[in-house]
Structures are given as structure tokens and as C-alpha cells.
Amino acid sequence: MITKSGGEYPYLMEGFGPVLAYLYSWTTVIVLKPSGFAIIALSCAEYASTPFYPGCTPPQVITKCLAAACILIITVVNCLSVKLAFRVQNFFTAAKLLIIFVIVVSGIVLLAQGNTQNFEDSFTGASTSFGAIGLAFYNGLWAYDGWNQLNFITEELKNPYRNLPLAIIIGIPLVTVCYILVNIAYFSVMTPVELLQSPAVAVTFGDRVLYPLSWVVPLFVVFSTFGAANGSCFTAGRLTYAAGREGHVVRILSYISVKHLTPAPALMFNGILSIIYIIPGDINTLINFFSFAKWFFYGLTCAALIVMRFTRKELHRPVKIPIIIPIVVVIVSCYLVLAPIIDKPEIEYLYCTVFIVGGLLLYVPFIHFKFNWTRHIMRPLTMHLQLLLEVVPPEKIK
Structure with a gap:
């Protein structure tokens, strides 16, 4: 219905107006995407x-340096060429599917041999509190x-009316089936405690099942996560570009590279912030913080779909679904969003809320009232960055 790039951003803009769309772009560009x-x-x-430190957890400094190198390489690839980024994505997606096939087949063989003991009394000792289930969903849904x-690059899709729904219909069930089968395979050789204690579950699985070819598993999982990181970087650049085009972030972030036709400033900005977040953060804290804000905006986006059923009746709707579906998603x-906060209030949720609402401190003077601050601060900075990065406004690209 809305064929604009930027994921939830244009949907919130059409459904609720610029304020909520700005808060989404503010939160997502600064925190969620990086x-x-x-x-x-x-x-x-x-x-x-992990393979270089058998029997122990790799030093954090090594892990974080490797993660920073990964971010740097992916950012450079995406800045150089859209086609190169797509080729990287296709290669690593193929590698991901290959290792999933190997793990799933190995799991099926083990289950056929009678290795089902870890599925007996599976929920013994599990917590079923109101908030604990919400936190469990945070981690599970983050994996999906x-x-x-794809909604972040709608403008770059060929025939989005056909290809976007088709990709979703094929992709989501495929990912769901693969993920569930891989986890079943893991439980065929590991107990829940062993899974929790393992710093890299697939590596542990490979060591137990595929020895002496166990080195194949971490290699292909690195390929898989590298491809996922590449996809995250690719879409983050498009959101930042779309927000810059609307004037919700500084204009330089919407500029396009003259040589490579990529949103280089937006990609570099996302890469720099990502490296900063690596320094203090651990994965679990980041996931909880990420999921709390993410699902807040997912709910708002589906609420926008409900609102536009009544406020934008004139829009062409190439795909129609029963309104009960977005209502269920909103609920x-x-x-x-609320269950973990009610069950176990933590200061991180307050920080997240303050940060989201705090975006209004910039929106009111600089966007709503259009306070002219570019002449003395941003204009010379933009000029120097244009010369350094060789970028121009998107309307100058023909």
C-alpha cells in the first residue's frame, strides 16, 4: 500500500504523522539498528x-576486536557497491542454508538412533511467571x-506489489522451519544446561557429532552471521537515508555517493555507532534493550494499519488481510512491552523510554519550528563532508 523505503518509518508517517515517525527514526537510527x-x-x-580457545570462553578483547573488524568490512562493502553487497548476501545465505541442512540431517540421524532423552520432562524447573515468558519471547523472537x-528497500525492489508479499510468504515459513529443526538437532546431543553454558552452541554440536570435520560448523556459522550482519547494515543505511530525506536527521545522511551510488554517509554513521555499542555491551543486555523498543514500534506500525482502514480508505490495497490479524499483533x-516491566521492573526500561521521548527535545526546535542552525554549524560541516566523501543530495543523481 505504501511503496516507500525505510521499513516502519513511512508507515508511521502515513498513519500517525511526523512526530511518531520521527521518534521511530530517532530511536532506530541511533540505537536499534546499530x-x-x-x-x-x-x-x-x-x-x-571459539575454535581457537577450546574448553574456555574467548577473551572479550579478542571477540570485540573481531566484531569491530566485521563491522568495518561490511560497511566498506556496502559503501562500495550495491551489487557487491547483494552478491555477498547471496553467497552467505547459500552457506547458511548448507550448514543448516548438515545440522538438521545429523539431528534426524541421531533421533532415529534413539537420542531422545533430552526431550523428556523438557519443562522441569522452568519459570512460568507473567514477565519471564515475555523475556523468553524477547530472545526467541529476536532470533526470528x-x-x-525487505520493507526497508521497497523502492529498490522490482515489482514490489508481487515480489514483496511473495518473498515474505516464502521466507518466513522457511526460516521458522529451519530454526526449529536446528534447535531440535541441538537437543539431540545437548541438555538445556549444556546449551546455556556453551559460548557457541553450533561449535559444541559439531565437536560431538561431526568430528573430525567439526571445524566446518563454526566456519559456516561465521558465514551465516556475517551474512546476517551484512543484511542489517544494508537496511540500516536505507532507513537513515529515508529519514534524512524527510529532514528528520541531518541532511548529509541522505546524500548519495557520486561514484558508487550508495548512501555512504548513512552506512558509515551506522557502522561507527555499531562499533561504539560493541565496547561496553554484552549480547543479552543488548537483546533485551533492543527488543523492548523494537516491539513498541512494531505494535504502533500494526496499529497504523488499523487506523488507515478508516482514515485512508482511498489508498490502493494490493494485499488485503482480515483486520483481526493486526489487532492480535497489537495485543x-x-x-x-509491558509484561517484563510489570513483573520485574529494571532501570534499563526507564532509560529506553526516556531516550525515546527525549528525541522531542530535538524535534520541537529544529524540525517543528525549523530553527535555522545549519547556517553556522551544519552548512560548513556538510560542505567538507561532501568534498571528502564525494556525495551529493539524492535529487542530483540522474
Whole structure:
């Protein structure tokens, strides 16, 4: 219905106006996208370093340096060429599917041999509190996150009316089936405690099942996470570009490289923030912080779909779904946002809320009232960055 790039950003803009769209872009550009990039890069680095430290956890300094190198390489690739970024994505997606196939087949063989003891009394000792279930969903749903990534590049898709729904219909069930089967395979050789204690679960699985070819597993998992990080970087640049085009972030972030036709400033900005988030953060803290804000905006986006059923009746709707579906998603989003806070209030949630609302301190003077601050501060900075990066406004690209 809305064929604009930027994921939830244009949907919130059309449904609720510029304020909520700005708060989304503010939160996502500054925190959510770079922190997601950092999380995946840290996962990639853990799997890359674990084989070199058998029997112990790799030093944090090694993991974080590898993660920073991963972010740097991916950012450079995406700045150089859109086609190169797509080729990287295709290669690493193929590698991901290959290792998933190997793990799933190995798991099926083990289950056929009778290794089912870890599935007996599976929920013994599990917590079923109101908030604990919400936190469990945070971590589980984060693993599936990415189902909305194509919506960040809608303007670059050929025939989005056909290809976007088709990709979603094929992609989400495929990912769901693969993920569940891989986890079943893990439980065929590891107990829940062993899974929790393992710094890299696939490496442990490979050591027990595929020896002496166990080195194949961490290698392909590195490929998999590297590809996921590449996809995160690619879409983050498009959101920042779309927000800059609307004037919700500094204009330089919407500029395009003259040589490579990529949103280089937006990609570099996202990469720099991601490296900063690597320095103090650990994966679990980042996931919880990421999921709390993410599902807040997911709920708002589906609420926008409901609102536009009544406020934008004239829009062409190439894909129609029963309104009960977005209503259910809004209810689930409210639960995922509120349940952990009610059950176990923590200061991180307050920080997150203050940060989101704090974006209004910039929106009111500089965007709503259009306070002219560019003449003395941003204009010379933009000029120097244009010369350094060889970028121009998107309307100058023909």
C-alpha cells in the first residue's frame, strides 16, 4: 500500500504523522539498528574465535576486536557497491542454508538412533511467571527478527506489489522451519544446561557429532552471521537515508555517493555507532534493550494499519488481510512491552523510554519550528563532508 523505503518509518508517517515517525527514526537510527548490527557482529566474532580457545570462553578483547573488524568490512562493502553487497548476501545465505541442512540431517540421524532423552520432562524447573515468558519471547523472537527487512528497500525492489508479499510468504515459513529443526538437532546431543553454558552452541554440536570435520560448523556459522550482519547494515543505511530525506536527521545522511551510488554517509554513521555499542555491551543486555523498543514500534506500525482502514480508505490495497490479524499483533506487542516491566521492573526500561521521548527535545526546535542552525554549524560541516566523501543530495543523481 505504501511503496516507500525505510521499513516502519513511512508507515508511521502515513498513519500517525511526523512526530511518531520521527521518534521511530530517532530511536532506530541511533540505537536499534546499530545495536542489532553490533549484536550480530559479536555473535559472528564469538563463533570465529571459539575454535581457537577450546574448553574456555574467548577473551572479550579478542571477540570485540573481531566484531569491530566485521563491522568495518561490511560497511566498506556496502559503501562500495550495491551489487557487491547483494552478491555477498547471496553467497552467505547459500552457506547458511548448507550448514543448516548438515545440522538438521545429523539431528534426524541421531533421533532415529534413539537420542531422545533430552526431550523428556523438557519443562522441569522452568519459570512460568507473567514477565519471564515475555523475556523468553524477547530472545526467541529476536532470533526470528528480520521478517521486515525487505520493507526497508521497497523502492529498490522490482515489482514490489508481487515480489514483496511473495518473498515474505516464502521466507518466513522457511526460516521458522529451519530454526526449529536446528534447535531440535541441538537437543539431540545437548541438555538445556549444556546449551546455556556453551559460548557457541553450533561449535559444541559439531565437536560431538561431526568430528573430525567439526571445524566446518563454526566456519559456516561465521558465514551465516556475517551474512546476517551484512543484511542489517544494508537496511540500516536505507532507513537513515529515508529519514534524512524527510529532514528528520541531518541532511548529509541522505546524500548519495557520486561514484558508487550508495548512501555512504548513512552506512558509515551506522557502522561507527555499531562499533561504539560493541565496547561496553554484552549480547543479552543488548537483546533485551533492543527488543523492548523494537516491539513498541512494531505494535504502533500494526496499529497504523488499523487506523488507515478508516482514515485512508482511498489508498490502493494490493494485499488485503482480515483486520483481526493486526489487532492480535497489537495485543501481543503490548504484552511483550509491558509484561517484563510489570513483573520485574529494571532501570534499563526507564532509560529506553526516556531516550525515546527525549528525541522531542530535538524535534520541537529544529524540525517543528525549523530553527535555522545549519547556517553556522551544519552548512560548513556538510560542505567538507561532501568534498571528502564525494556525495551529493539524492535529487542530483540522474
